[in-house]
C-alpha cells in the first residue's frame with residue numbers, strides 16, 4: 001500500500017483521495033480552501049457526489065484519509081503526490097496553468113527538504129507539452145533537483161464523470177499515463193493493476209493529448225447527435241430513435257472503424273450523402289454546423305497533402321493507389337484522384353501504380369477508370385510495376401495500403417521523399433525522407 005498526497009480536493013481530487021483511501025492507501029488531501037479541509041477532517045464530503053458522503057465518513061473514521069493545508073507535512077508523509085487542481089480556460093481560450101504552476105512550486109519547495117523518493121503525478125487536464133514546459137521546470141527550479149532523478153514525474157489523466165465518479169473510478173473505460181522514471185511507473189501500475197482495464201503506458205505528451213482527444217470526442221458526439229436530432233425532428237422524425245438505431249451497429253458505427261487518422265474520405269457514398277443531408281437541412285431551415293465542418297475539414301485534408309508534396313519541390317511523383325480505397329477500381333470521388341489532378345495542374349508529373357485500376361484497364365473493362373473525371377490521360381499514367389514507378393519518380397506518394405508494397409516502399413524512403421497518407425508501418429514516423437500525413 002502506498003502513501004499518497006492529493007493536491008486539490010475538488011471534484012476529481014476528493015473522489016480519488018476517498019477511493020485510494022478505501023483501497024487501503026494512506027491518503028493526505030491538500031487544499032488551500034479551509035472549508036474543504038474542515039469538511040474532510042470532520043468526515044464529510046466537500047462536494048455533492050453519489051456515494052461520496054458515506055465513503056468519506058468511513059475512510060476518515062478509519063484514519064485512512066486526512067486533510068491539511070501543510071504542504072511540507074503532506075510531502076514528508078507520502079511517497080507520491082497527485083495534482084488535481086483546476087485548469088480553467090484563460091481569457092484567450094488557452095489552458096489556465098496558474099493553479100498547476102502554484103502547486104508545482106509549493107511541492108518543489110517541499111521536495112528540496114526531502115531526501116527519500118517522491119513522485120509528482122499531474123492529474124489535471126493540461127495541453128500536450130505542459131508537463132515538460134511548465135510543470136517540470138517549475139518543480140526543478142523550486143526543488144533544486146532534477147526531474148526523473150531527484151524526484152519522479154508522471155502525467156496520469158482522469159476520465160471520471162461527475163455523478164458516476166466512484167463507479168467510474170472502479171470501472172474505468174481508459175487508463176493511460178506517462179512517466180519519466182521507473183519509480184513513478186511502478187506506483188501508477190500498482191494502483192491500477194486490479195481494475196481490469198488495459199493500462200497504456202506512453203510518453204507524457206501522448207498521455208496529455210489522449211485526455212484532450214477523449215473530451216473533444218465526447219463533445220463532438222454530443223454535438224453530432226444534437227444536429228442529427230434537429231434534422232430528424234424537422235423531417236418529422238424522432239431523433240433519439242434514429243440515433244439509437246445508429247448506435248446499435250457496434251461493428252462499424254460504434255467502433256474503431258473510421259477512427260484512424262490518415263487521408264480524406266471519398267468514394268461514391270460518403271461525400272454525396274453528407275452533401276445531400278446538408279442540403280436537406282438547409283431546405284428544412286435547420287442549421288448543420290457539423291455537416292458543413294465535415295466537408296470543409298475533408299477538403300482541407302486534401303489541401304494538406306497537396307501542400308506537403310508541393311513544399312518538397314518534387315517534380316515527378318509516383319502515386320501508390322488512386323482508387324478511393326484499396327481492393328477496388330472505383331475512382332468515384334477518390335480524394336487521391338483529386339490530389340493527383342491538382343498536382344498535375346501545377347506542373348507535377350504524376351504516374352500511378354494501382355493494381356486494381358490497372359487490372360480494369362488491362363482487361364479492357366468498359367468501366368476502367370470509372371469515376372475519374374479529374375485526371376487527364378489516366379490510362380497513360382498507369383504503371384504495372386511498382387519497381388518501375390519508384391525508379392521513375394523523384395518522390396512517392398502512398399495513398400492506398402497494399403501489403404505487398406510495404407517492403408519496397410520502406411526501401412524507397414531511404415533514397416527519395418515518401419509521402420504516406422495511409423501508414424506503411426506503425427513504427428514509421430515523419431523524419432528524413434519520410435513524411436506521414438498525421439504521424
Ligand SMILES: NC(=O)c1ccc[n+]([C@@H]2O[C@H](COP(=O)([O-])OP(=O)(O)OC[C@H]3O[C@@H](n4cnc5c(N)ncnc54)[C@H](O)[C@@H]3O)[C@@H](O)[C@H]2O)c1
Nearest residue numbers: 008009010011012031032033084085086087124125158162
Ligand atoms: N470535474 C471533472 O469531472 C473532471 C474529470 C476529469 C478531469 N478533470 C480535470 O481535473 C482538474 C480538476 O478539476 P476539478 O473539477 O476537480 O476542479 P475543482 O475546481 O473542483 O477543484 C480544484 C481544487 O484545487 C484547489 N486548489 C487550488 N489551488 C491549490 C493549491 N495551490 N494547492 C492545493 N489545492 C489547490 C481548489 O481549492 C479546489 O478545491 C481539472 O484540470 C479538470 O479539467 C475534471
